[in-house]
Amino acid sequence: MADSRAVSLKLMSHIQKVVDVQSKIIYFLLSVIFSFGITYLISEPGLDKAQLYVLFLLFLAIGLWVTEAIPPFAVGLMIFGFLIFSMNSYYSQIDPDNVKDHYIGYINSWSSSVIWLMLGGFFMAEAMSKTRLDRTIFRLSISKFGTSPKLILLGLMLTTAVFSMIMSNTATTAMMIASVLPFLNTMYKNAPFSKAILVGIAGAATIGGMGTLIGSPPNAIAVEALNNQGIDIGFLEWMMIGFPMAIILTVLFWFLLTKKYIPKIKKVVIAVEEDLKKDDERYKFEKIKRRIVLGVLALTLVLWLTENLHGIPASVVSLLPIILLTMSGVVNGDDVRKLPWDTLMLVAGGLALGLAIKETGLADFYVDKITGFDLNFYVLVLLFAFLTVVMSNIMSNTAT
Known part of the structure; x- marks a missing residue:
């Protein structure tokens, strides 16, 4: 009886792990589909290919942070990889002599102040x-x-x-x-x-x-x-x-x-x-x-x-x-290994994404659109504050 109970518990644990993996895969695919869909729906003639890439990456990061299909710090690392490999053609066209400098700029987010x-x-x-x-x-x-x-x-x-x-x-x-x-x-x-x-x-x-x-x-x-x-x-x-x-x-x-x-x-x-x-x-x-x-x-x-x-x-x-x-x-090697390095990876990825939004002109594009609505400054602050509160209730404050 005891042996059969142990086998049952082990089987249930294995099934739970399989279900968790399948759920994460489904959430990941849904995040990708969601990001493609939102990017397609809000794309405008004024946006170039690089801006669309960054916009897609932004929505994908949000989707993965919300669903936790992969760990938050892994999303930060994914941002680095995506920016380096997807922005090659963009920088090769606008600044062919300094392509490497732009990549280094993203990586330098890890050594940011x-x-x-x-x-x-x-x-x-x-x-x-x-x-x-x-x-x-x-x-x-x-x-x-x-x-x-x-x-x-x-x-x-x-x-x-x-x-x-x-x-x-x-x-x-x-x-x-x-x-x-x-x-x-x-x-x-x-x-x-x-x-x-x-x-x-x-x-x-x-x-x-x-x-x-x-x-x-x-x-x-x-x-x-x-x-x-x-x-x-x-x-x-x-x-x-x-x-x-x-x-x-x-x-x-x-x-x-x-x-x-x-x-x-x-x-x-x-x-x-x-x-x-x-x-x-x-x-x-x-x-x-x-x-x-x-x-x-x-x-x-x-x-x-x-x-x-x-x-x-x-x-x-x-x-x-x-x-x-x-x-x-006072602090030794074991203590250093216990530090929350995953938080730093998450923050570094977010900084790299922010740099890409700025460098591609995506930030300026939407700032111009927002100013075109002629919204009151205080209304705008309250709107962003409300959105931040809502998002921070379903994802981490750092990711928000």
């Missing part, structure tokens, strides 16, 4: 997580908000939002939920306060990501797009707008949660896991590593915030944590 900025943030986040500096800061900050359920929730959300400005939203959410999970397990099932904490942490991580350039990949992508248009926004300029908005929206979200999930309990105590004890022989080494990480973090943030004074770009400053944390041994 955005990539280095994000990579520096990834190294700092990994170092904070490895040395448990993030848990230490969490423990110190949450202890300042007393025992009132509302204040505890506010403290958790503000701490999450601030962490999310340095670490990835996903890593921050995972770390915060892991920290409060022992407390949540003591509450009864479907307790309103448990819902408030979980929803609050997830929402605060998303909101906090807008606070700094490294808080979320879309921020860096937007800055790179502005840089390509000759508009330079530094780390401090972004933070002067993003940080206050992130805090205000986090507090507003907290207020809404307290109105919906009002706990009957009047006192809450969240016990946080303690660090290594001082008599532990590892304590001394961990303390040194934490001080190194804290020093590197402080130095990097200061240089980012004072870019206008010393003139060193934020992307160049991002090399500091990469160099110092690896030289000091």
